[in-house]
Amino acid sequence: xxxxxxxxxxxxxxxxxxxxxxxxxxxxxxxxxxxxxxxxxxxxxxxxxxxxxxxxxxxxxxxxxxxxxxxxxxxxxxxxxxxxxxxxxxxxxxxxxxxxxxxxxxxxxxxxxxxxxxxxxxxxxxxxxxxxxxxxxxxxxxxxxxxxxxxxxxxxxxxxxxxxxxxxxxxxxxxxxxxxxxxxxxxxxxxxxxxxxxxxxxxxxxxxxxxxxxxxxxxxxxx
Numbered sequence: 226x227x228x229x230x231x232x233x234x235x236x237x238x239x240x241x242x243x244x245x246x247x248x249x250x251x252x253x254x255x256x257x258x259x260x261x262x263x264x265x266x267x268x269x270x271x272x273x274x275x276x277x278x279x280x281x282x283x284x285x286x287x288x289x290x291x292x293x294x295x296x297x298x299x300x301x302x303x304x305x306x307x308x309x310x311x312x313x314x315x316x317x318x319x320x321x322x323x324x325x326x327x328x329x330x331x332x333x334x335x336x337x338x339x340x341x342x343x344x345x346x347x348x349x350x351x352x353x354x355x356x357x358x359x360x361x362x363x364x365x366x367x368x369x370x371x372x373x374x375x376x377x378x379x380x381x382x383x384x385x386x387x388x389x390x391x392x393x394x395x396x397x398x399x400x401x402x403x404x405x406x407x408x409x410x411x412x413x414x415x416x417x418x419x420x421x422x423x424x425x426x427x428x429x430x431x432x433x434x435x436x437x438x439x440x441x442x443x444x445x446x447x448x
Contacts, residue, residue: 293377295444296394300373302437303401307366309430310334310409316426317416326416330409337404341368344396351385372397398441406441410434 310330317327341363349356362368375390382389388396413431417423 296373296376299398299440299444300369302433302440303369303398304366306401306406306409306430306433306437307334309426309433310405312426313413313430316424323416323420326412329412333405333408337400338363338366340400340404341397344393344400348387348393349385350387355385369397369401395445398445402438402441406434406438410438 314327314330314334317323317330342360345356345359345363345368349359359368362371372390372394376394380390410431413427413434417427417431
């Protein structure tokens with residue numbers, strides 16, 4: 226099947242097949258090809274765009290900067306999501322009409338922290354002092370950033386660890402998504418539809434929560 230597609234592509238571009246190989250090897254995004262002499266292939270040949278998407282996905286998974294980019298964006302969104310949720314919780318607590326929703330969001334954050342503490346306990350239970358340090362990082366809400374740094378730096382799994390940094394990163398992402406991002410986005414969306422006095426912080430928090438959920442689920446699926 227691969228040979229058939231290559232033969233078909235050769236018939237389309239003739240002697241410029243080597244240029245197509247260059248784009249497929251070094252251009253991880255099909256947008257680069259849109260500006261190339263082969264942009265017409267995107268419309269004339271149905272197999273060309275899917276082929277570029279597959280090549281881009283494989284290259285993004287292999288190169289080191291692809292992993293660093295994913296974990297950095299994910300950590301940034303997680304911290305931003307926590308910050309916007311904190312602002313929204315404070316705003317909800319100051320209004321009797323939305324105070325109950327504020328408590329709901331607060332308990333979601335607490336549940337996320339408890340699950341992260343449990344993950345830290347499982348990961349570092351053989352070294353109590355290190356476990357206490359990692360739990361402190363969770364309490365100050367910096368665990369996503371720390372784990373992302375370890376994954377991007379390629380930290381190796383140590384003897385006392387239960388799983389490596391990449392698996393821990395996936396666990397933290399799942400916890401944040403299930404305990405905080407998805408339910409928080411649903412509650413805040415419900416409040417937006419119910420309450421007339423809508424603030425920019427609430428709208429921004431909903432957008433950030435949706436972005437965090439989408440990016441986290443895509444990253445987990447990619448990994």
